[in-house]
Structure formats: structure tokens, C-alpha cells
Amino acid sequence: xxxxxxxxxxNKHDMFSVNNGMSxxxxxxxxxTVELTIGETSKNYMGSMHGGLLYTMADVAAGTAIxxxxxxxxTLTAHTEYIKPAFSGKVIAEAKMIAFGRTISRCEVEVRSExxxxxxxxxxxxxxxxxxxPIIETI
Amino acid sequence: xxxxxxxxxxNKHDMFSVNNGMSxxxxxxxxxTVELTIGETSKNYMGSMHGGLLYTMADVAAGTAIxxxxxxxxTLTAHTEYIKPAFSGKVIAEAKMIAFGRTISRCEVEVRSExxxxxxxxxxxxxxxxxxxPIIETI
Amino acid sequence: xxxxxxxxxxNKHDMFSVNNGMSxxxxxxxxxTVELTIGETSKNYMGSMHGGLLYTMADVAAGTAIxxxxxxxxTLTAHTEYIKPAFSGKVIAEAKMIAFGRTISRCEVEVRSExxxxxxxxxxxxxxxxxxxPIIETI
Amino acid sequence: xxxxxxxxxxNKHDMFSVNNGMSxxxxxxxxxTVELTIGETSKNYMGSMHGGLLYTMADVAAGTAIxxxxxxxxTLTAHTEYIKPAFSGKVIAEAKMIAFGRTISRCEVEVRSExxxxxxxxxxxxxxxxxxxPIIETI
Numbered sequence: 001x002x003x004x005x006x007x008x009x010x011n012k013h014d015m016f017s018v019n020n021g022m023s024x025x026x027x028x029x030x031x032x033t034v035e036l037t038i039g040e041t042s043k044n045y046m047g048s049m050h051g052g053l054l055y056t057m058a059d060v061a062a063g064t065a066i067x068x069x070x071x072x073x074x075t076l077t078a079h080t081e082y083i084k085p086a087f088s089g090k091v092i093a094e095a096k097m098i099a100f101g102r103t104i105s106r107c108e109v110e111v112r113s114e115x116x117x118x119x120x121x122x123x124x125x126x127x128x129x130x131x132x133x134p135i136i137e138t139i
Numbered sequence: 140x141x142x143x144x145x146x147x148x149x150n151k152h153d154m155f156s157v158n159n160g161m162s163x164x165x166x167x168x169x170x171x172t173v174e175l176t177i178g179e180t181s182k183n184y185m186g187s188m189h190g191g192l193l194y195t196m197a198d199v200a201a202g203t204a205i206x207x208x209x210x211x212x213x214t215l216t217a218h219t220e221y222i223k224p225a226f227s228g229k230v231i232a233e234a235k236m237i238a239f240g241r242t243i244s245r246c247e248v249e250v251r252s253e254x255x256x257x258x259x260x261x262x263x264x265x266x267x268x269x270x271x272x273p274i275i276e277t278i
Numbered sequence: 279x280x281x282x283x284x285x286x287x288x289n290k291h292d293m294f295s296v297n298n299g300m301s302x303x304x305x306x307x308x309x310x311t312v313e314l315t316i317g318e319t320s321k322n323y324m325g326s327m328h329g330g331l332l333y334t335m336a337d338v339a340a341g342t343a344i345x346x347x348x349x350x351x352x353t354l355t356a357h358t359e360y361i362k363p364a365f366s367g368k369v370i371a372e373a374k375m376i377a378f379g380r381t382i383s384r385c386e387v388e389v390r391s392e393x394x395x396x397x398x399x400x401x402x403x404x405x406x407x408x409x410x411x412p413i414i415e416t417i
Numbered sequence: 418x419x420x421x422x423x424x425x426x427x428n429k430h431d432m433f434s435v436n437n438g439m440s441x442x443x444x445x446x447x448x449x450t451v452e453l454t455i456g457e458t459s460k461n462y463m464g465s466m467h468g469g470l471l472y473t474m475a476d477v478a479a480g481t482a483i484x485x486x487x488x489x490x491x492t493l494t495a496h497t498e499y500i501k502p503a504f505s506g507k508v509i510a511e512a513k514m515i516a517f518g519r520t521i522s523r524c525e526v527e528v529r530s531e532x533x534x535x536x537x538x539x540x541x542x543x544x545x546x547x548x549x550x551p552i553i554e555t556i
Contacts, residue, residue, distance in 0.1 A: 015182050042155055044156075050156075051217070052199070055217070056195065082215060
């Protein structure tokens, strides 16, 4: 798979990610990085980055880390620890696969500020289907 | 607290929720309901509603179910089971508190289609701070 | 499957359960009940029932609720909310399946005292293998 | 605190751990190690180490990693990924604190075989009470 083309495609067509300012910045076999810069629409009414968005970054990163296998995968379960609130600046989610089987993969994702403050940590379990990722054919 | 005013305030000022089409439709002591209608920006590039958005609805509902106590609460941990993908129509998240203590609350949130199909279920644990919800003073 | 025979077999041969005083008391299609009476070896050094044992009851109940399908299943992920400590008396874990597919099942398990106090709640996700439960042939 | 004395006390008086062959082998500020050798009473009726026992080792390790603060702590939530079954030999649970605040701590615990095979990974969130650990006075 051409990871560069995948990233370009994703960053244009994953509409929920696009609408929320997320960008897939790195990916490979069992890892991926997603970034965004906190803006007004990233926040809850208390003024901090929304917990749903912190998780979304983790979900996107975990889903991308498994793309190398060429099959569509779906999230089965996700557990998130919210550790510190984020208020501004760049936020970086790094997914790292910790177990990879024929049908099940598990990723850890740490979401941090640019200076390394840990905002949240997720463990995400995905089910690998037997369907090819359709986009691979066309990009 | 005036729940009606809280809802109106939230639906205008919780910018991540507003930007993603979510609306707080009901709330009370230990429960809350959040709705959205799936649109193009609700979806991942595969065409189903983004798992991050399903979780976000749960997070907003759980956070609202605790508002009645008058104190700011933050999410400590969240666990989500993704059961079926959602493709279109109205999506409804209902939070119900299952345990409520002086500092810790636990909510279950079921996210369903209008006809009752269960898309996801979350358990969300929140920490209740000793800070008042600021908005209460002004609405 | 003969659930009565399965229970008898389990209660004699699931050695970790036997060694910790657990007993499978009810089971059917998508549900199961496990009981124990708190004794000295159920406790941590602080004098309350060990959190590992509360979870174990949930795990056994969830694993039994899926037995009706006739295939071996393994736990993929488990999430537990510890709500109140247990000190003495009978403890009852009731598992209820909330989603059941060809390869994945999800159970909720509530662990309570005899008078209904909720000690813990778990959500357990299991993977259904294609291997038959061996014991079925022989009991 | 005298960690050596604490270990000795725990290994005699944490009765659920003792009854299941667990032993606290190392501990310090934010980490702890628990070991056992799989025996007949460690197993489910399928012949592998019981998932409840794998989690129990994680719970004990996480609870010990927080002992250095001198306050009693209770488990709020626990999430476990079951990755590979364990059948025999020594099993080692290592807890490492990833976040530590005044009232909340989070630990990751990896449970492995002696040669490093990862059996399970847990994230455990604990609430730190304001009660002293009573045993400290007397050991």
C-alpha cells in the first residue's frame, strides 16, 4: 500500500476528521499519528478540548495503524483514561499496536501536547474483517 | 437549576457539539438525552458514522446527567462497546446514572437509532469537583 | 445442551472457581448466575472481598452465558466498575448478554449482595471460536 | 514505609492472594511485581489459567504500586485486554503508574510469562482515600 496516497485520501475524505481539523500525519505497519490544533470548535462550553475529540483522535490513529494489513477493520471496544485537560495548541495522538492477530488487533494510543504532557491514553480493540479496504484499488 | 435554560445555553455554546450537529434534548437528575441526524460530516471515509462521534454523544449525555448536582465534573474513564454501525437517520444517546457518590458518578449510555437498534454502549466514570458550574449564576 | 449436567461438571472441574468457593447456580441462553459466600480466603488484607474475586465472578458468569451456542469462547476485553466494597454474606453475579453475533458476544454482569446492593458492574466482550465445547460430548 | 516488611505482611495476610498462590515480589514508588506459578487451582475447566486470576494479579500489582503514598486506595475501574492464554509455568505481573494525582492514580499492568509472552494488559484507575494504611503503624 502507498501510505502517502492513503494519507492524502484520508485527509480529504474522512469527513468527520476533516470537519474537526484532524490530520493524519504519519502511518506505517502498526503505528499512526494524528494531529490537530485546538480551535473554538474543538472545545466544550467550559473552554477545554472536548473529551469526545480526544477520543476521536485516538480512534482515528488506532484505525490507521491497522490499515497496512489491507483489510477493513472495525472498533470493537475502546477504553480511555482522561488524565489532564487540554486548552490550546497542537495535540498529537500516537497509536502503537501491542497485539496483532488474524482477526483481532489491539492498539494503545497516547494523546499528548507538543511538549509531551499526557492528556489521555486509550486502548482500542479492533476486529479485522475479510473485506479489502476499497480505496486501495483506486489510489 | 433551570434545565431548560441550561439546554439552550449548551446547545449554543458547547462548540464541539454544535459543530457536529449534536443537540441536548432532555435532561434531569441522573439522566440526559442527546440527538443528532447523521450527515456527511458525521461519517468516516467508509461511509458510516464515525466511532468518535458515537462516543462523543455518550460523553455529552453522561456529562449532562450529572449537571443537576451543580458542580463541575470531569470524565475519568470511558469504556465503549461498538455493536453495530450507523449509516443514516436520527441517532439518540440516553445516559442513565447507575451510581452517584460525593466525588464519583458512573453513567451508562446507550446510543440507538430511532427504531431502537443498539449502536453502542458506554460506561463513563466522572469525578465531581468542588467547583460550581459557572453558568448557573448567569442563566 | 443439558444445562444441569454442565453446571454439575463446571462446579466440580473449574478448579479456580472451586478453590474460591464460587458456584454456578443458574444458566440459559444468554444469561447465567454465579454465587459465593464471602469467607476468609475471599478477602484482601483490608478485610473486604478482593476486587479480583468480584471480577472473577463476572467473568465466570459471562463465560457461562455464551455456553448455549456450543462453541468455546474466550474473553477479549473486560471492563469493570467497582462501586461499593463487599464485606460479608452471599454475593451474586448475574450475566445478561446484550449483543450476540457469529464471532463476538457482549455481556453485562452485575454483582450484588443478597439484598440488592450493587458491588460492581462489568462489560465483557468474548470471541466465539469455531471449536466445540469438548465437554458437551461427554456429559 | 518499609517495603520489605509490607511485602512480608501482605504475603501472609492478603488471604485471597495467598489462597491462589500469588506472591508480591517487588514494590516501590509507582511500581510493583506479583508472581505465581500456574497450578491446578489456577485453571478453568478448559485447562488454561483463569482470566479472573490474570486480572487479580494485575489488581494486586496496581494496588501495591500506590502503597508508597501511605493512604488506602480503592479500585474505581479496571480494563483488561486478554491477549494470549497461559497454560503453565511462572506468570509475572508488573504494574507501572502512568499518572498520579492527589486523589486519582492510573496504573498499567502487563502480565507475562517468564520468557516475555504477553498474556494480558490492564489499565486500573484507583481512588486514593484520606485514610492511612493501618498496617504501616504496626510493621
